[in-house]
Amino acid sequence: MRVAILGASGRTGGVLVEQALERGHEVVALVRTPARVAVPVPGRTEIRKADVTVPRGFPDLADVDVVVSAIGIGKGDGPGALVAGAKALAAAGVRTVWLGALGSGVSSRSGGLIYAGVMRLFVGAELAEKAEADRIALDAGATVFHAPDVTDGPLSPTRRTVPLAELRRPLLPPRISRATLASLLLDEAETGRAGSGILVPLG
Numbered sequence: 001m002r003v004a005i006l007g008a009s010g011r012t013g014g015v016l017v018e019q020a021l022e023r024g025h026e027v028v029a030l031v032r033t034p035a036r037v038a039v040p041v042p043g044r045t046e047i048r049k050a051d052v053t054v055p056r057g058f059p060d061l062a063d064v065d066v067v068v069s070a071i072g073i074g075k076g077d078g079p080g081a082l083v084a085g086a087k088a089l090a091a092a093g094v095r096t097v098w099l100g101a102l103g104s105g106v107s108s109r110s111g112g113l114i115y116a117g118v119m120r121l122f123v124g125a126e127l128a129e130k131a132e133a134d135r136i137a138l139d140a141g142a143t144v145f146h147a148p149d150v151t152d153g154p155l156s157p158t159r160r161t162v163p164l165a166e167l168r169r170p171l172l173p174p175r176i177s178r179a180t181l182a183s184l185l186l187d188e189a190e191t192g193r194a195g196s197g198i199l200v201p202l203g
């Protein structure tokens with residue numbers, strides 16, 4: 001498949017690029033600063049400049065099968081990248097798997113009380129934007145992941161996704177390794193399905 005990764009220069013985006021190439025896909029890395037991304041496999045990695053806050057310059061994605069978004073609000077940036085990113089992908093009309101956060105919007109209480117408190121404390125200022133970006137992505141037919149706290153660590157052998165409505169609220173704050181999260185995002189991208197609602201990656 002031809003898989004575009006939005007936010008390919010980020011921590012999760014970088015792992016997505018690596019894993020997509022390992023799976024044999026062609027990768028289109030969508031980044032606002034092309035110099036920040038190496039071309040890991042020449043011939044199978046293409047870098048396209050894409051700053052979501054400049055919609056007129058957003059690249060055409062008619063040649064990709066699916067986009068996985070791992071865009072985030074950069075340190076030192078003001079708000080807006082998440083909503084702008086969701087709008088850019090909605091306008092591009094391409095099948096999308098969108099990464100959001102457990103503990104935001106409709107899942108604000110789903111990670112448990114301690115997790116909700118931690119989210120309010122550390123992510124509070126971004127919560128409203130995350131919820132709005134999710135709504136735009138869902139309305140455009142995307143599948144949205146609500147990932148818990150992301151850590152370093154190996155691929156979990158028990159990795160799975162559950163629909164948000166079926167998540168049992170945990171007592172302790174849930175976590176997932178970046179490798180596991182990236183793998184589940186790509187699994188979803190490979191299904192060819194669109195619009196699976198909100199899924200929670202676990203592992």
Ligand SMILES: NC(=O)c1ccc[n+]([C@@H]2O[C@H](COP(=O)([O-])OP(=O)(O)OC[C@H]3O[C@@H](n4cnc5c(N)ncnc54)[C@H](OP(=O)(O)O)[C@@H]3O)[C@@H](O)[C@H]2O)c1
Binds near residue numbers: 053
């Ligand atoms: N970290 C966690 O524990 C956690 C948990 C749950 C969900 N999430 C969600 O996962 C997503 C990614 O997290 P992360 O930790 O991988 O983020 P990250 O390392 O900060 O990467 C963010 C990416 O977004 C890109 N970006 C920012 N503004 C942009 C713009 N205007 N146009 C195009 N690209 C832009 C950045 O590009 P530059 O390199 O140019 O800055 C970078 O590639 C976030 O939405 C976050 O909320 C994270």
